[in-house]
Amino acid sequence: MMTQSRVWHPFTQHALEPAIPEIVLTEGAYLHKTDGSRILDAISSWWVVTHGHRHPRIMKAIETTASRLDQIIFAGFTHEPAQRLAEALVDLAPPGLDWVFYSDSGSTSVEVALKMALGYFRNIGAPRSRIVVMEHSYHGDTIGTMSVGARGVFNAAYEPLLFEVDTVPFAAAGREQETLDRFEAISLDRRAAALIVEPLVLGAGGMLMYPAWVLSELKKIAEASGTLLIADDSD
Numbered sequence: 001m002m003t004q005s006r007v008w009h010p011f012t013q014h015a016l017e018p019a020i021p022e023i024v025l026t027e028g029a030y031l032h033k034t035d036g037s038r039i040l041d042a043i044s045s046w047w048v049v050t051h052g053h054r055h056p057r058i059m060k061a062i063e064t065t066a067s068r069l070d071q072i073i074f075a076g077f078t079h080e081p082a083q084r085l086a087e088a089l090v091d092l093a094p095p096g097l098d099w100v101f102y103s104d105s106g107s108t109s110v111e112v113a114l115k116m117a118l119g120y121f122r123n124i125g126a127p128r129s130r131i132v133v134m135e136h137s138y139h140g141d142t143i144g145t146m147s148v149g150a151r152g153v154f155n156a157a158y159e160p161l162l163f164e165v166d167t168v169p170f171a172a173a174g175r176e177q178e179t180l181d182r183f184e185a186i187s188l189d190r191r192a193a194a195l196i197v198e199p200l201v202l203g204a205g206g207m208l209m210y211p212a213w214v215l216s217e218l219k220k221i222a223e224a225s226g227t228l229l230i231a232d233d234s235d
């Protein structure tokens with residue numbers, strides 16, 4: 001059964017699809033519809049339900065936490081689950097990445113990273129305001145993240161608001177050196193606050209892949225010029 005939704009759903013063409021399926025139950029890999037049929041959720045709700053829907057351990061953890069904590073102000077306050085997750089993330093991260101900032105989506109985390117990069121250079125008294133991006137990248141759908149992502153049909157309407165960036169070519173097989181040379185050339189004047197990349201796989205750009213050694217070299221060039229490296233692994 002299909003429902004005429006009163007909601008504007010993301011990435012949904014309502015003019016072409018006025019009625020959409022309504023889900024009443026989620027279970028493992030399946031979404032159950034109102035008519036009793038089920039759909040295999042092969043996209044895992046856009047890659048976020050990687051352990052399956054309503055995994056018992058995750059449901060139990062949500063239930064336990066919700067019985068003692070709901071939303072609390074995070075400015076100047078903390079709680080044990082936030083501390084525990086931050087410790088676990090820092091343990092996993094390479095040495096030197098010792099702090100965690102929680103955001104609420106891929107787009108907002110990229111916005112935060114861009115703001116941190118610009119804020120850092122302003123705070124040390126040597127402002128830099130350019131952002132370097134890799135061709136074909138996707139970083140989200142807010143104004144800032146569209147600015148650092150590939151331009152095209154989905155963001156053409158917002159072009160007047162998007163800020164200018166410096167672009168390095170995608171590190172295609174056999175042409176990796178062009179990417180590195182371009183980044184090195186851009187870095188020379190030390191106006192770039194950050195290089196933002198999707199590490200190794202450009203998902204929305206068409207599952208384009210480049211090798212780990214390119215990422216290591218980009219990191220070395222960034223370090224040599226004092227440019228920050230933002231690794232956007234949100235999916």
Ligand SMILES: Cc1ncc(COP(=O)(O)O)c(C=O)c1O
Pocket residue numbers: 105106107108110138139140141198203204232233234235
């Ligand atoms: C690499 C990358 N960055 C950012 C985003 C945006 O994430 P969100 O849709 O949670 O804002 C995505 C979403 O697919 C992504 O793949």
